[in-house]
Amino acid sequence: MAIIEAADLRKVFRRIVRRPGIGGAVRALFSREYEDKIAVDGVNFTLAEGELVGYLGPNGAGKSTTIKILTGILVPTSGSVRVAGIVPYQRRQENAENIGVVFGQRSQLYWDLPLRESFELLRAIYDVPRNRYLENLAHFSAILDLERFLDTPVRQLSLGERMRGDFAAAMLHDPKIVYLDEPTIGLDVVAKEAIREFITRVNRERGTTVILTTHDLADVERLTPRVILIDEGRVIFDGALQRLRTEYGTHRTLVVTFAEAPTNIDVPGTEIESREGLVVRLRFDRRKLSAEAIIRRVMERYPISDVSIIEPDIDTIVRRIYVEGYQHGAVGAPS
Amino acid sequence: MTGAVEPRRRPRFRLEPYVEFARTAMAREATYRFDVFTTIGSFVVRVYLLRMVWTALYAHNAAPHELSRRAIITYSAVALLMGIVMDIDQTRALKDKLHDGSIATDFLKPIIVPFYFFADGTGEVLFHAVLLIPATLIALLIFHIIVPGPGVLAAFALSFLLGYLVGFFLNFILNCSAFWTLEISAVQLIVTWLTDLFGGELIPLILFPAFLQNFIYALPFAAMFSTPLLIYVGVIPPSRYFEVMGLQLVWIVGLAIVSTLMWRAGSRRIVVQGG
């Protein structure tokens, strides 16, 4: 059953254009010029209950705007949205009871209070039964290792500790859905790992539906079988991560270290990606040539001392889709 | 945009979160312990200075005839006592949150957001109200202020509460203007200045020239300080209690309406323009 439905979702921000200088300020008093910014441009998707989806895109793609509409704190310009049967912006408070949110750049914890006090406050806000609250707190403390800093004021926590606190805070009331907007941004490896583990377990053990916004592809590779890719407010891919890899990860890279500097490099079926001294990177299409054939071609022509093959990573794949865009035709926004 | 019209089911209202917000605000204020000493200290110094000024005026016979020297010192001391809670901008968190955009996180919670600011401000004020106990003792023991009968004291307490609410809504309206412009500190400064001058905190309004008085009573500031203070020192007799507190109530209702309209317009702007 679909728990989140977004259809033709659009959000256009209108902002006042300010001209520089005093002249501009004076002019602004009499006539205002507006500029429209299309942040979300006809987004469609549905999520089944219990899904874990990666919402991916470069900066400014419209990820946060979409999340804000889903949470009910932003009204879309047009289109329809339903979360657990509710139109979020029409019934903000009711929707708020169903969801948990973590914004990587913005803490929801109370700055001056110890972490534990923030949790207590959230218990009161969401009316979590005392038993359930203690159970959840113990459980999350164990996974996220919160015990050490539960009584420390939030302003004194490191970013990693604060984020772990934010995750627990978002989950204390057993929300049906959690929105995670770039939650691993700026974190060290240990904190990232703890948080990824937490996301996986919450999704698996509690059946919580999770939307994870990120531009860290490692998050996606670790966590989400399904990805929705957006760019300039449009969905450019929606499907299994594996499919993304087979359809767009068609090019591999052969890294060759030559024994002596070659005068000109010409290997049919490849193009030179980069060249640094004796190390040359050659790109080839794995559908047309096997690695073995390419290596043979290189060795026939030049004396070499080393070769290795690099598989396409998601980063490269995504960049390619951004560059080549929708006209590629292999994937369109699915309905 | 959407198919069927949703039946609007309001979530059951629970008081608990707001009690917790107030309690939390008190706990937060308690962490700034230094405030306690500065508040009491500056109270003592200011009463002492005002007593010097009034004493000098009385010595030169330049003082008003409506109030005795002791009455006017009482007036100043009680005004400064009231100031300990009245001078707090309880809802400045609204302005701060609009500035840094963190207001969004409050809208993510299943709460009535303006009630949150009210509860938070009340908690803060209640914490500072505790300071009234030592400050009042000082006023009684060192400055020998007059204590009126229980009837007058009760009327004063009620009028003080009404004055507090006038101040609350006035602050809230000012902080709401941060929905539209980030530059509100200048306006706030002017309002503070007007309150100091026309609220009667420093100089009893009855000492102002008659032509100014009409103007002063057309402003809400007198309802904050002057009314309860004049009740305390007996310038306003019991026969006028109904009238003066009725006027305070009118101000409260008027300002509450303006507050509601501004909050609605402001929060609509947030959900449409994204803050």
Ligand SMILES: Nc1ncnc2c1ncn2[C@@H]1O[C@H](COP(=O)(O)OP(=O)(O)O)[C@@H](O)[C@H]1O
């Ligand atoms: N409140 C706003 N007013 C005007 N423009 C906005 C506002 N919020 C976002 N935008 C613009 O909309 C676009 C999408 O922003 P956002 O959803 O935050 O992107 P992402 O989260 O993918 O980085 C950006 O170009 C951004 O500048």
Ligand SMILES: [Mg+2]
């Ligand atoms: Mg973002």
